[in-house]
Amino acid sequence: MSSHPPTHRKVTLNDIAAGCALSRATVSLVLRGSPLVNRETRARVERELRLQGYVYNRAAANLRRRTSTSIALVLNDLANPFFAEFAAGVDEALAAAGYVTLLGCTGESASREQAVLSSLLEHGPAGIILSPAEHSNAQDVLAAIGPLSPLLLFNRELGGVAPEKARWDQLALDNQRGARLATEHLIERGHRRIAFFGGHHDSSSCSQRRAGFVEAMQAADLPVEPAWQIECAPTRLDAAHRTAALFGGDAAPTAAVCYNDAVALGLMLGLNQRGLRPGKDFALTGFDDIAEAALGMPPLTTLSTAPHERGMQAAQLMLQRLHEPHTPNRQTIAPVKLVIRASSCPPPAF
Amino acid sequence: MSSHPPTHRKVTLNDIAAGCALSRATVSLVLRGSPLVNRETRARVERELRLQGYVYNRAAANLRRRTSTSIALVLNDLANPFFAEFAAGVDEALAAAGYVTLLGCTGESASREQAVLSSLLEHGPAGIILSPAEHSNAQDVLAAIGPLSPLLLFNRELGGVAPEKARWDQLALDNQRGARLATEHLIERGHRRIAFFGGHHDSSSCSQRRAGFVEAMQAADLPVEPAWQIECAPTRLDAAHRTAALFGGDAAPTAAVCYNDAVALGLMLGLNQRGLRPGKDFALTGFDDIAEAALGMPPLTTLSTAPHERGMQAAQLMLQRLHEPHTPNRQTIAPVKLVIRASSCPPPAF
DNA sequence: ATGCAGATTTGGAACGATCCAAATGTAACT
DNA sequence: AGTTACATTTGGATCGTTCCAAATCTGCAT
Known part of the structure; x- marks a missing residue:
């Protein structure tokens, strides 16, 4: 008994x-591993498959x-290694x-x-994991996804809706505590004139980090100099350009807490250009x-966020949500860890 | 006339x-923008939608x-920025x-x-873009995807099948020419004792790069020292560890063509540890x-591969293939560009 | 024989869209 | 009025699976 010659049609049930x-x-029962079907027929079917x-x-x-067996992962910037590792974690889980x-x-474009x-959405994902673009607003996002699919926000908040009415889960980094740790560390090293450098004020993560900075400064009775709160785009290039802004006044800071690593690396370049050794x-x-x-040269003291693990965590949160659609919304804050390297030296005259 | 209260069922045609x-x-005609339907009814339907x-x-x-409107993108390592940017390019196109x-x-796991x-595959993609894992072999891959879906290989070859019989398209970097350019550049700078450092011999991209290296060396009548062909995993860490292997004999090389940037950066670390300034x-x-x-410190001379553009190109190739399923297989070789930076100095005594 | 319970198998109607051939409506021309 | 042409709309079958209620087959006690 010869099987049919291999046609080019897809083979079906x-x-x-x-x-x-x-x-x-x-056959369908076999595919789904139902216990109803006889051992022998199962074997026969599996052979044929x-x-x-x-x-x-x-x-x-x-x-x-x-039902659905897919989940949408929407990222503002895959080229950023932080998000790339996050994506790898999500996919793995x-x-x-x-x-x-x-x-x-x-x-990073809202449109x-x-x-x-x-x-x-047209492909019917069971849920959506979204790291919003910079100026994306809740209205539009909710309108686009409709009331059906669960949404998990990662990393950034979504403006335009009261947090109470938000019908999404959230996974965020502990931005405030992280920045506080970094600031405390610099203070402990002996710095008193410390700047906060980089980021945009309308970004939620930036304002959270700045809040942590302010918290630590005030706890140590140190002044938060408005002239040393420098905004810039979270890229190396813009950070390097804005370096000069730190050194405008008569007294200059001896240290800076940067919005993120990209900004810090850019600031290093800018410092080098001014003859200062970071x-x-x-x-x-x-x-x-x-x-x-x-x-880096020198290696950078920074806050580790374990993006791969965050990705796995995000996936887990989404899977839980799918399992229990009606539990109240969760806000999860992921811990961050201070990694001390050579860039956080004591002040020169210390 | 009130519309139905918003039920929680999905709304259908x-x-x-x-x-x-x-x-x-x-309604279906309207959705697909058919010219058959009357202006007015179209408007009515669109309002209702x-x-x-x-x-x-x-x-x-x-x-x-x-039909299908999805394409599978399978990568060996998303955490690698090269592939992350590639993925971003694919997705964009x-x-x-x-x-x-x-x-x-x-x-990187074949299983x-x-x-x-x-x-x-169960989700029925129209095609597959694959950057194979290290020890993946053609037999298994073809068995898994069956005879239906078009396959585009990126970056690496797939062992186990004669290239003539390969039923896939391919997009590869011009590894050989790239390594030749780098080697020629070092020779021009005055180096004569040059190593080839990093990569695994069973990787196709590595052997292509090594071939380019050998080509340039032989064209310049320089010896290809077997002791200076160092294998290591394509990671920073392993490269740093293997640095010593370059300096075992009585005469040491004055320069190295590295398998990739990760290896080169690792080698820099290893050099620094030995008191040598890259x-x-x-x-x-x-x-x-x-x-x-x-x-880097110093900035690294390297070959630019424009991964984002490669991604877009891969997507284009796949789309063309879908459009013309029966044209013969294409092998596309993407150009690379030598970017000269400070790491490729002349030899010390020159 | 008859009935009954348990184990297996099955036909046909879904799911939400598209395709096709045929139906309907409208206007214009003999 | 009858025919033709064109524009527009439509019922029902279909894609490849799952669901459900009902059908079939066993063996075994009555």
């Missing part, structure tokens, strides 16, 4: 059923079952749970975010602990 | 049709049409063409690659031009 002289329904090279059509199954990741990148969200003449800290931080 | 007193078929918050169910449509990216990470591929006492080059390369 019907083909298998026909090949075994069984009904579609029985292998023989014909059957591949399960999850889309059709999901259509009928009104989702795959382990039998889900598949639908990827979407927004490139592309809209487009990406609605395109992904880690010797000027101390600084970052945030994120990206790979480059350990390799 | 039928709901819209009922709401307009039209048939499903007509908005009103009820309809979201298109692409899975159902694809089932009926026997796919999204622009109306496709969605199904992500899968293998973590996970199998699992990831078969899981993704870029002054010893010259070296990398491959990839990752972000850290420009910021």
Whole structure:
């Protein structure tokens, strides 16, 4: 008995059923590992499946079952290693749970975010993990995703809706505590004139970090000099350009708490250009602990956020939410860890 | 006339049709922008779509049409910035063409690659873009994906099948030319004792790069010292550990062509630990031009591969393949560009 | 024989869209 | 009025699966 010549049509349940002289329904039961089916027929079916090279059509199954086995992951910037590792973590945990990741990148544009969200939604993900673009607002996001899919926000808040009414879960870093730790560390090293450098004031993570900075300064009775609160885009380049702003007045700071590692690395460049040696003449800290931080010249004191683990955590939170759709919203704050390296030297004259 | 209270069921074509007193078929025509439908009814339908918050169910449509609007992207290592940027490029181009990216990470494990591929396949992607894990072999990959989906290989070859019989497209970097350029550059700077450092001999990209190195050396009548062909894993850490191997004999090399940037950065660390200043006492080059390369101490001479553009190119190639399924397989070699920075100094005594 | 319980198997109607051939409506021309 | 042409709409079958209630098959006690 020869099997049919390999046609180029996709092989379906019907083909298998026909090949075994069984009904579609029985074969379906085998596929789902039902205990109802006889050992022997199961074996027969499984042989046929292998023989014909059957591949399960999850889309059709999901259509009928009104379920979904995919989760959308929408990121503002995949090229940033922090998010790339996060994505790897999400995918790993989702795959382990039998889900598949639908990827979407927004490139920090709120309008592309809209487009990406609605395109992904058409593929019917069970849920959405979103790291919002900079000026994305809750109204639009909620309108795009509708009332059906659970949403997990990562890393940034979403403006425009009272936190009480938010119908999403959230996973954020402990920005405030992290910045406080970094500031306390610099104070302990003997610094008294400390700047907060980088980030945009309308970004939630930036204002949280700044709050941690202020908290530590005030606890130590140190002045928070307004002239040393420097804003800049969270990129190396802009940070390097804005370095001069620190040294405008008569007294200059001896250290800076930077918004993140990218900014800190940029500030290092700017310092070098002014003839100041970071880690010797000027101390600084970052945030994120990206790979480059350990390799900088000098290596950068920073806050480790374990992005891969955050990704796995985000996936877990989403899976829990799918399992219990009606529990109240969760706000999860992930701990961060101060990693002390050579960039946080004592002040020169100390 | 009040619309139904917002139920929690998903709204379908039928709901819209009922709401307009039209048939499903007509509404479907509207959705697909058919010119057949009357201006006025179209407007009526579109209003109703908005009103009820309809979201298109692409899975159902694809089932009926026997099409797909997703593409699987399977990567060996998303945490590597090179692949992260590549992924961002792929996603950008796919999204622009109306496709969605199904992500899968293998973590360099051939067995996970199998699992990831078969899981993704069940979601019926129109094609697969794969950067194979290190020891993945063609047999298994082809068995997993079956004869249906087009496959585009990125960056690495797939062992176990004669290239003639390969039923996939390929996008690779011009590894050989890149390494030749780097080597020629070092020779021009005055080096004569040059090592090739890093990578595994069973990796296709590594042997291509080594071939380019040998080509340049032989063209300049310089000896290819077997003791200076050092293998190591393509990571910073292992590269740093293996540094000593370069300095075992009586005469040491004055420069090294490194397998990639990660290896080069690791070698820099190893040199520093031995009291050698990279870029002054010893010259070296990398491959990839990752972000850290420009910021190293010293900045690293390397080969720029434009991973984001490669990603877009990969997506384009896949889309073309989908458009013309029966054209013969393409092998595309992407150019690389030598970026000269401070790490490739002349030899000390020159 | 008959009935009954447990173990297996099964037909047909879903899921939410698209396709196709046929139906309907409208206007214009003999 | 009858025919034709064109524009617009539609019912029902279909894609590949799952669900459900009902059918079939056993063996075994009555």
